[in-house]
Each structure stands twice: as C-alpha cells, then as structure tokens.
Amino acid sequence: MNFYQSVYEIVRRIPKGRVATYGQVAYLAGNPRASRAVGYALHRNPFPGEIPCHRVVNREGRLAPGFAFGGPGIQQELLEAEGVAVQDGYVDLTKYCWHPEKEETHSDV
DNA sequence: ACCATGACTCCAT
DNA sequence: CATGGAGCCATGG
Numbered sequence: 001m002n003f004y005q006s007v008y009e010i011v012r013r014i015p016k017g018r019v020a021t022y023g024q025v026a027y028l029a030g031n032p033r034a035s036r037a038v039g040y041a042l043h044r045n046p047f048p049g050e051i052p053c054h055r056v057v058n059r060e061g062r063l064a065p066g067f068a069f070g071g072p073g074i075q076q077e078l079l080e081a082e083g084v085a086v087q088d089g090y091v092d093l094t095k096y097c098w099h100p101e102k103e104e105t106h107s108d109v
Numbered sequence: 110a111c112c113a114t115g116a117c118t119c120c121a122t
Numbered sequence: 123c124a125t126g127g128a129g130c131c132a133t134g135g
Contacts, residue, residue: 003132022117026131037132039116044133046116053116064116075116 003029004041011042013100014055017083019091020098021059028100035059054078061093 006029014020022035029038035058042053054075057063063075063086076086084096 001133026117031131033118033129034131035117036115036130037117040114040132041116043116056116058117 003034003037004045006030007038007041008045008047008051011051011053011056014052014098017096018098019055019057019061019079019084019096021057023059024098025056057091061091063089
C-alpha cells in the first residue's frame with residue numbers, strides 16, 4: 001500500500017493551475033511504469049478534497065474517459081476553474097505540465 | 110503463488 | 123479516428 005500512499009502525497013502536492021501525468025506520478029511514486037497502478041490507486045482511494053485527482057491526466061494531457069471522482073466533465077470544469085485551459089478533454093501539457101523539482105515559486109495563474 | 114481487474118501506454122489493423 | 127491486442131504494475135480474492 002505504500003505505493004498508493006506515495007501517489008496520494010504526490011498528487012496532493014500538485015499546485016493549482018497545474019497538471020501531472022500518471023507517468024509523472026508513477027515515477028515520483030517509485031515506479032515510472034506503474035502508471036496503471038497510479039490510476040487504480042486514485043480510483044480506489046480518492047480522498048475527496050485532499051487529492052486533486054482532476055489534476056492528474058494521462059500522458060497526452062487527456063482527462064479521464066467520461067466518468068471520474070464525481071461525474072463526466074467534472075474534471076474539466078475543475079481544471080478550468082483553476083485556470084487550466086481544457087479542450088475536448090485535453091490540457092496543454094506544454095504549459096500546465098507540473099514540475100515537482102521546481103516546486104512552483106510563482107504560482108499565480 | 111495464481112488469476113482477474115483497471116482512471117495507462119504503445120503498436121497494429 | 124476507432125478498435126483490438128500486448129506489456130507494464132499494484133491490489134484483491
């Protein structure tokens with residue numbers, strides 16, 4: 001379960017107006033290839049309010065397929081509410097890709 | 110330990 | 123672009 005815990009803490013650290021990919025979280029969790037397990041972790045233990053699952057997207061910046069932690073489209077609305085431009089379920093990773101090592105020192109949005 | 114599942118990712122058709 | 127198959131990993135029965 002340590003893996004899940006790592007995932008939760010990492011996702012929790014994602015700054016507002018930013019998004020991280022499953023691969024990114026998996027990598028930080030200790031397994032760059034556990035992207036699948038990452039998604040599984042969030043699905044099984046999505047601590048509401050503590051883990052911004054909506055900031056976690058797949059490698060293309062694509063949101064979850066239809067459903068997610070609340071309902072279809074919710075993720076997109078949440079991201080837009082944070083300043084993340086979402087298009088057809090896609091976010092601009094070139095702009096919103098989270099940099100865990102930089103720790104966001106200018107999170108303005 | 111084995112089998113089945115899944116918010117993933119890659120490749121082929 | 124849609125669908126199917128395979129590989130990857132962690133969890134649960």
